[in-house]
Amino acid sequence: MNLLGAFHRGHRRRGLAAITGPVLRPADAGYTAEIAGFNPAVARRPGIVVGARSEDDVVAAVVGAGADGLPVGIKGAGHGFCADPAAPVLLSTRRLDAVVVDPRARTARVGAGATWGQVLAAAAPHGLTALVPSSTRVGVAGYTLGGGVGLLARRYGFAADHLQRLRLVTADGRAHEIDGDRAPELFWALRGAGRNGFGVVTELEFALFPLVRLYGGGIVWPAAAAADVLHAWREWAPTLPDELGTSVALLRVPRDAGWPAPLHDQTVVHLRFAGADVEATTGDALLSPMRALGTPLLDEVGELSPTATDAVHREPTAPAPVHDGGAALRDLPTTAVDALLAAADVDVASPLTLVELRALGGALSRAAAVPAAVAGRSAAYALHVRGRAAVPAPADRPGAVPGATTGVADAVAAVVDAVGPWSLGGPLPTFAGAGEPVELWSPRDQARLHLLRQAVDPGGMFAAPSPA
Ligand SMILES: Cc1cc2nc3c(=O)[nH]c(=O)nc-3n(C[C@H](O)[C@H](O)[C@H](O)COP(=O)(O)OP(=O)(O)OC[C@H]3O[C@@H](n4cnc5c(N)ncnc54)[C@H](O)[C@@H]3O)c2cc1C
Structure with missing residues (x-):
């Protein structure tokens, strides 16, 4: 804590007390809420968290940390991976929400x-x-x-x-x-x-x-239909026009997000579907091959309010400790679906809670009008696997993911490994769990990013994965 003591002394010396947002230490009221993220398994315990209210607050905190050579972590809405969970200074931006x-x-x-x-x-x-x-x-x-x-x-x-x-x-x-x-x-x-x-x-x-209208939602079948639904989805998804997005998941239904109580804790297959400016008649016609698969437990697809997009996936809304992983897939042949089904045990006895495939392609595969460093344009599908981590990480081991040493990490890895032959070598960075993967950037782009990071942050104040 000597370094942080220096930050505080520097804070006064350089007039940085001008920070208008809260500057909190572990014993302060509000500290726990300020550092809390959506995945409590990734434990941060910064010596100081600065709740910036303005860009000037951000500048002041960065200057203060820089003067003392302190790494800085960043937290926005807290739904992401933690680039540097051990950073002694955390900048919380949630008040910058205009x-x-x-x-x-x-x-x-x-x-x-x-x-x-x-x-x-x-x-x-x-x-x-x-x-x-x-x-x-x-x-x-x-x-x-x-x-x-x-x-x-x-x-x-x-x-x-x-x-x-x-x-x-x-x-x-x-x-x-x-x-x-x-x-x-x-x-x-x-x-x-x-x-x-x-x-x-x-x-x-x-x-x-x-956006004139939004058509979408989810259809849920019992787990027993998993093989039929996944194989049908594999053939059907590539036939959809670019206006439509779809994903499918083996899911343990959370007690959350508006899920009907009779489905809570059940393992199901969940088809998701969304399209902007798609007439209901067109959407229904496009969905008919999937609806023909059998009587669902729930069919919520229809016209949606433009702000009701959460109804499509019904993602959890309450924080829970998880371990996740994934892979960007170049292809999804029948053998890949079989391999996935064999490895993806989302049963109540398994630590896995989600095995999800999203169809990519369409505009995702085309270059941006102005070049962007986005990785994974050649991926046809994104696999995302999530499991419940057993216990919160101990406070004295920031960044530890406890499930990593127990069953959940192995279960997640087994699913990712099962589709290894069709993987581009890593997950899409946007969905990454703990730590940012670099595999999907070309060696040339990794080198370019590395040089740029060195140029703008030569002291490594903001964490960057190696080697990108
Ligand atoms: C329930 C759920 C659903 C999701 N759905 C999707 C989806 O549909 N598509 C998709 O692509 N991804 C999805 N994600 C992944 C999500 O986009 C990423 O995890 C994202 O990083 C979360 O951003 P955040 O600001 O909420 O997270 P935070 O945890 O606040 O931030 C994550 C990281 O982003 C960086 N960061 C945040 N703010 C700043 C900043 N102001 N300046 C510089 N760096 C910053 C930091 O490195 C930080 O550690 C989902 C995640 C969850 C939990």
Whole structure:
């Protein structure tokens, strides 16, 4: 704690007491709530957490930490992996949550701490929507900087491709306006590889899209139908037009997110489907081959309110300790589905709670209008596997994922390994669990990112994985 003592002394010496947001230490009221993330299995225990209320607060905290050589972690809505759980200073951006929609330009200017729910609520009255993820509780910054594969991704592509401007505070304490003209190289890097190693993004501006109607939802069958549904989905998903997005999951139904009580804790197969501006008759016709598979336990697909996107996946809303993993797949032949089914035991006795396949392709496979560092454009499917971690990580071992040494890590790895022959070598970074994978960036892009990170953060204040 000597270093943190120095931070505090420096804080006073350099007049950094001007930070208007809370500056909390472990014994302070509010500290636990400020550091809490959606996955309590990844334990942080920073010596200081700064709850920034403004970009000036971010600058002051970065200058203070920099003067004492302290690494800084960043937390937005807390739904992501932790680039550096052991960082002694944590910058919490959740109060930077202003959302300004420009209906004429069809853009949103958003503080880095905003969630997608806030953006949707601000855009919908103008007949606009955003490239939202499967849960609107996810943070705009973590999602977009890591790529962002949303419900409308096959139609519009990665969320990062549609970023138009950012504000970034770098390790030297300077705030920069970043766009394709002013800083093309950083603009490239932040759009897809921006979650660590560059600095604190304080504001993002990105495109919104007109939305007349949203058609979508989920269909649930009992686990006994898993093989039929997955094999049928494998053949059906590639026939859909780019306007439609779909995923399918073997799922242990949480006691959460509006799931009907009779389904709680049951293992089911969950088909998800979403399309913007798709007439119900068209959507119904496209879905008919899947509906023909048999009587479901639940069929919720239909016209949705533009802000009701959470009804498609029904992601958990309450924090729970999890261990997750995944893989970007180039292909999904019958043998891959068989291998997945053999490894994916989402039964009540198994630690696994989710084995999900998302269909990619469409606009996701096309290059952005302005080059972006997004990784994984050649992936046809994203596999995401989640299991329940047994106990919260001990406070004295920040970053420890307890399940990593028990059954859950093995169970997750077994599913990922089962589809190894069809994997591109790692997960899509946007869905990464603990730690950011680098496998999907080409060696050339890894080298380019490495050089850039060294240039903007030579002292390594903001964690970056090795070697990218
Ligand atoms: C329930 C759920 C559903 C999800 N659905 C999807 C989905 O549909 N599609 C998809 O692509 N992903 C999805 N994700 C993954 C999610 O997009 C990422 O985990 C994302 O990083 C979460 O962002 P956050 O701001 O909420 O997380 P945080 O935990 O707050 O941040 C994650 C990391 O992002 C970086 N970061 C955050 N804010 C900043 C900033 N201001 N400046 C610089 N770096 C920053 C930091 O490295 C931080 O450790 C989902 C995750 C969950 C838990």
